[in-house]
Amino acid sequence: MKSVIFSETGDPSVLRLVDREVAAPGPGEVRVRIAVSGVNPTDWKSRRGAKPGDALPYSEVVPNQDGAGVVDAVGSSVTGISVGDRVWLTLAAYQRASGGTAQEYTVLPAERVHPLPDSASFDLGASLGVPAVTAHRALTVAEDGPSRLHPGALDGTIVLVAGGAGAVGHAAIQLAHWAGATVITTVSSAEKAALATAAGAEHVVNYRKSDAAAEIRRIAPGGVNTIVEVSPAQNAGLNLAIAANHATVAVYANNGGDTMSLDVRKHFSLNVRYQFLLLYTVGDEAIRAAVDDVTAAVRDGAMGVGEESGLPLHRFDLAHTAEAHAAVESAVTGKVLIDVAAVG
Numbered sequence: 001m002k003s004v005i006f007s008e009t010g011d012p013s014v015l016r017l018v019d020r021e022v023a024a025p026g027p028g029e030v031r032v033r034i035a036v037s038g039v040n041p042t043d044w045k046s047r048r049g050a051k052p053g054d055a056l057p058y059s060e061v062v063p064n065q066d067g068a069g070v071v072d073a074v075g076s077s078v079t080g081i082s083v084g085d086r087v088w089l090t091l092a093a094y095q096r097a098s099g100g101t102a103q104e105y106t107v108l109p110a111e112r113v114h115p116l117p118d119s120a121s122f123d124l125g126a127s128l129g130v131p132a133v134t135a136h137r138a139l140t141v142a143e144d145g146p147s148r149l150h151p152g153a154l155d156g157t158i159v160l161v162a163g164g165a166g167a168v169g170h171a172a173i174q175l176a177h178w179a180g181a182t183v184i185t186t187v188s189s190a191e192k193a194a195l196a197t198a199a200g201a202e203h204v205v206n207y208r209k210s211d212a213a214a215e216i217r218r219i220a221p222g223g224v225n226t227i228v229e230v231s232p233a234q235n236a237g238l239n240l241a242i243a244a245n246h247a248t249v250a251v252y253a254n255n256g257g258d259t260m261s262l263d264v265r266k267h268f269s270l271n272v273r274y275q276f277l278l279l280y281t282v283g284d285e286a287i288r289a290a291v292d293d294v295t296a297a298v299r300d301g302a303m304g305v306g307e308e309s310g311l312p313l314h315r316f317d318l319a320h321t322a323e324a325h326a327a328v329e330s331a332v333t334g335k336v337l338i339d340v341a342a343v344g
Contacts, residue, residue, distance in 0.1 A: 003103035004321040005060040009049030012322035012329070015063070015102075023098070023107045025075035030113045032087060035343035037101035037318075038066035038126035039336040040167065041253075042279075044329045046093070058097035063321070065093050067101030068116055068125025070343045078110045086116040088125035090133060090291060094280060101126075102321050104341050111284075114291050117299045122343070123313060127167070127305045127335050128294055134279050135172035136290035138228045138250035139179070141275040145226065145248070146179075149293040151300070154181035158220045160242065161185040163230040164196035164204070167335055168252060170311045171303070172228045173199040175294070178302035181226075184219055186212055186238075192333065199310030213241035223247060223270075232274075233257035240266055248273045311335050 001022050006014040025031045043064050049056075071085040081087075090112050093100035099108055116125040139159065140146060146153040159176045163169045164185030176183045177200035184203040185196045193204045205215045216224065216238075223244025229235060232249070234256035239249050240263060247270060262274075279287075297303050305311045312334030316324040321338055328336050 001104040007060040009054040010052040012325045015322045027076045029075040031073040031107045032069045033072045034067050034069040034340040035122040036126035037064045037338040039328045040130045044325045062100035064101040066129030068122040087113050088116045120298050131167040132171040132294045133290040142248040149179045154179040157181045158224045159226045160224040161228045165192035173201050178297050195310040216242040231256040233260040236260045246271045251276045
């Protein structure tokens with residue numbers, strides 16, 4: 001089979017297309033024939049490392065955490081998954097040298113393999129994973145909010161999604177809208193505003209064209225309950241200005257800087273909670289809950305990808321995985337997908 005690997009950290013040029021044997025699944029494992037692989041910022045950051053040439057935990061690594069395809073073989077002691085099932089994957093490359101989805105077949109623990117509803121495309125399945133599970137966690141960490149999402153779970157809640165045109169922001173808009181929240185998002189251009197609106201945001205604020213705090217306060221006079229935050233350092237002042245009492249700021253990235261300053265006394269008065277989250281260490285229970293709820297949202301038709309759903313797709317083939325990584329690293333607007341194999 002064809003696999004993409006890297007054996008040292010560095011820029012996209014360290015990625016190589018090679019031939020490898022197809023592995024058999026062991027006990028508790030499932031082999032999936034990959035149709036589409038999704039690329040996320042975490043994938044290029046893992047490939048790049050702290051500096052070029054850093055040692056890897058394995059002699060070679062197959063990149064990409066997310067993907068979708070069809071179950072090809074099932075190991076012993078696996079239940080609930082059968083050959084021929086359409087599936088989407090989570091954390092495929094996490095702590096596994098050969099688990100990544102940038103290859104024709106991958107063997108994974110069964111708990112990382114999830115049913116993909118028949119109504120969903122492989123493109124959608126490969127776009128869930130990191131963005132959707134992260135978004136779910138961000139929407140379920142509020143002090144007085146739900147721990148699970150379903151229609152009505154966020155009724156009466158005001159959610160602000162910072163950067164609604166990104167992959168996590170896009171998923172957060174769709175999940176929050178499905179769960180009944182009023183969704184506000186901030187964007188930096190008219191193009192991104194159109195995408196956020198297509199994703200389901202009721203209110204879109206272009207922070208380069210208006211006073212974002214004043215505009216959000218006009219929409220939500222009582223303040224915002226949950227803020228899904230991608231740029232905490234840049235947005236700390238804005239978040240304080242629009243936070244409701246007992247608001248939660250769920251931080252999933254550090255775009256714009258690794259440190260931030262907070263006015264402690266003003267946050268005291270509003271009982272604001274900052275919740276930082278990292279998918280790799282968030283815990284199995286949170287991931288299982290997210291997978292179940294995201295799959296339900298997909299089944300309900302609440303999740304979508306493509307320009308018409310607010311997330312343009314950029315396609316590459318497996319031989320051009322390096323270019324796919326470079327596109328994500330350059331912060332292209334939309335979702336980068338790799339077509340791996342034609343799977344029925």
